[in-house]
Amino acid sequence: MFTSVVELTDILSFIGDFKRPLIEGTQVMKCNHIVEFGCVENNNKTLKIVAMCLKTSDLSGKPHELEVIKTTNNGSVQLSAKCSCKAGSGKCKHIVGLMLKLQKTSIEELDERSCTDLPQQWGKLGQAARGGSHPVAAPRSEDLKQEIRSYFLQSY
Numbered sequence: 254m255f256t257s258v259v260e261l262t263d264i265l266s267f268i269g270d271f272k273r274p275l276i277e278g279t280q281v282m283k284c285n286h287i288v289e290f291g292c293v294e295n296n297n298k299t300l301k302i303v304a305m306c307l308k309t310s311d312l313s314g315k316p317h318e319l320e321v322i323k324t325t326n327n328g329s330v331q332l333s334a335k336c337s338c339k340a341g342s343g344k345c346k347h348i349v350g351l352m353l354k355l356q357k358t359s360i361e362e363l364d365e366r367s368c369t370d371l372p373q374q375w376g377k378l379g380q381a382a383r384g385g386s387h388p389v390a391a392p393r394s395e396d397l398k399q400e401i402r403s404y405f406l407q408s409y
């Protein structure tokens with residue numbers, strides 16, 4: 254059975270009546286602008302995921318930093334989120350893009366992405382991008398990669 258990290262129904266109730274982030278978030282996910290994500294906290298109640306999302310307007314610039322927290326209480330799921338972009342409301346396209354990506358990710362797969370593996374995962378991703386086997390819009394600059402590595406190493 255495929256168990257999503259975040260179910261579509263939970264995403265929809267998180268977004269509420271706002272259609273725009275859903276439409277734009279779908280684009281973010283399709284363009285592979287979520288360059289890295291991983292779980293930094295996982296217990297019975299709380300699942301905390303951090304991620305980086307490329308800026309649509311500046312692909313080689315500093316990515317947005319995202320955080321999604323899924324809280325489970327007596328079987329009911331509550332999502333909350335933060336993003337470093339200007340919108341900052343937590344319901345921006347970056348957050349929705351990440352949630353949609355998590356919807357396509359299984360719990361098992363997320364387990365393999367522990368926070369300590371992130372720099373390694375990033376290396377693999379970079380290789381795939383350079384090899385051109387996937388049409389990902391991953392950043393090519395070494396500086397950015399270094400920055401992402403140090404972000405994850407410093408924070409966690």
Ligand SMILES: [Zn+2]
Nearest residue numbers: 336338345347
């Ligand atoms: Zn954002």
